[in-house]
Amino acid sequence: MFTQIPKVILAIEDSSSYCRDLIKGISRYARVHGPWSIYRDIHDSSYLHGRNYRKEFYEHLQDIEADGLITRSPKRTMKLTRKGIPTIVAITESKAVGDFPKLQINHIAVGEMAAKYFLEKGYKNFAFYGDTKYLWTKMRYKGFRNIVEKSRCSLTCYDPPPAKTIMQKGFGYKINHIADWLSSLEKPIAVMASSDAWAVNVIEAARIAGINIPEQLSLIGVDNDVPICDTCFPQLSSIHLNSEQAGFKIAELLDRIMKGEKTYEHIVKVEPVQVITRVSTDTLAVEDEDVVTAMRYIRAMKREPVQITEVAEEAAVSLRTLQKKFKENLNSTILDEIKRTRINYIKELLLNTDMSITKVSDFLYFSGTNSFSRYFKANTGYSPLEYRKKYGRY
Structure with missing residues (x-):
């Protein structure tokens, strides 16, 4: 056991929401199970004092006499790891020497989620925007492509010009190169950008090309970086990662290692x-007005247990006809869409x-928490409490 407060170095920049959420999770663990004395990398390249501080931070790491390290800059922190300081490497493309515990984003699952969302x-028609020379981008594209190809839909991947050409x-x-590429794509098109920051380029290029978002081009990013997403025009949809939860978990793992416990994770x-x-x-790539009307009704009634006969009545067509149209346009049933919409709202x-589990159950007009939990687990594999603990912030 420690006789004094452990010193932990976080070599994690704070320039993205992903990294800031990691830091939130780590600091939350330290508040609850610490205290820790945290020494952190400052990414503030806009100001001279920020750049100088960052340089000094890496030059004097060994002076800190740290008890633990979480790093996204394994090359810069290699001297510490070679000294045997308990270390967790928190970057996918790390080539750090040694068998360190690692934090990795499930990039393939990220791409798969985007493709399924669009389907x-x-x-x-699908397209992917990013530079696949980066491993993380390549893996996200692989997941996206896997789902699209299984669905036998068309897919195009952006081929960026050489970096040297862009510099010149x-x-x-x-942006004009991207605009030309977007113009060549068959519409309506569903585009996944490798990250929110990359998606900004697509929005600007679409504006130049005169392509309407979301009517002609539907666009999704990754990271749910709110300052980026909310200041885009139009506002950007994005995949939210459980980064804060992961930060909490790696802090817990580091704590166990620092205390001398054997870990197998x-x-x-x-x-x-x-x-x-x-x-x-915020649109559907469906031309059939009956399906569009039905889907609008399903979304509007997501709080309530809607029956498929009600949906058909709202669309003013027979149930049999609407079922057939759903299969042709969405490759799913009316009941599938009711469940999917309601489950997504519960997750939200x-x-x-x-809100407590009981309040959520009452809010959604379930007969009780037991029936609510059974419904959610049958459709997700988790109880509501398990899902909240695994992915939630509260």
């Missing part, structure tokens, strides 16, 4: 949790509110 909206010709050339996964829908995907309440 549920009826899209047949400037940002305008880059060498990889902690960051998983995609849900798509946060904003304007950039569990993850983004502090």
Whole structure:
């Protein structure tokens, strides 16, 4: 056991929401189970004092006499890890020497979630925007492609110009290159960008090309970086990762290692949790007005246990006809869509509110918490409480 407060170094930049959420999770663990004395990398390249502080931070790491290290810069922190300081490497593309526990994003699952989301909206044409020379981008594309190809839909991947050419010709050339690519794609098109930051380029290029979002081009990013997503025009839909939960888990793992416990968990996964829908995907790639009317009704009634006969009545067609149209346009049944919409809404309440399980059950007009829990577990494999503990913030 420690006789004094353990010193922990976080070599994690804070320039993205993903990293900031990791830091939140780590600091939350330290508050609850600590205290820890945390020494943190500051990513503040906009100001001279920030750049100088960051340089000094890495130059003087060994002076700290740390008890533990969580790093996204394994090359810069290699001297510490070679000294045997308990270390967790928190970056996918790490080539760090040694058998360290690692934090890794399930990039393939991220791509799969984006593809499934678009398929549920009826899209047949898909595109991926990113640079697959980066491992994380390549893996997200692989997951996206796996689902699209299984559905026998069309898929195009952006081929960026050489970085040297972009440096020579400037940002305008880059955006126009993307605009030309977007113009060549068959519409309506569902586009996954490798991250929210990359999605911003697609929005600007679409504006230049005169392509309407989301009517002609539906766009999704990754990270749910709220300052980026909310300031885009239109606002950007994005995949939310359980980064804060993962930060809490790696802090817990590091704590056990620092205390001399044997651990067998060498990889902690960051998983995609849900798509946060904003304007950039708020549409259906379906031309059949009866299906569109039915889906609008299902979404509007997501709080209530809707019957398929009610949906058919709202669409003013026979149940048999509407079932056939759902199969043709969405490759699913009316009941499938009712369940999917309702389950997604339940997930949203569990993850983004502090409502108790009982309150969520009452809010959604279930007869009781037992029937609510059975319904949710039958459709997700988790009880509501298990799901909230695994992915939620509260």
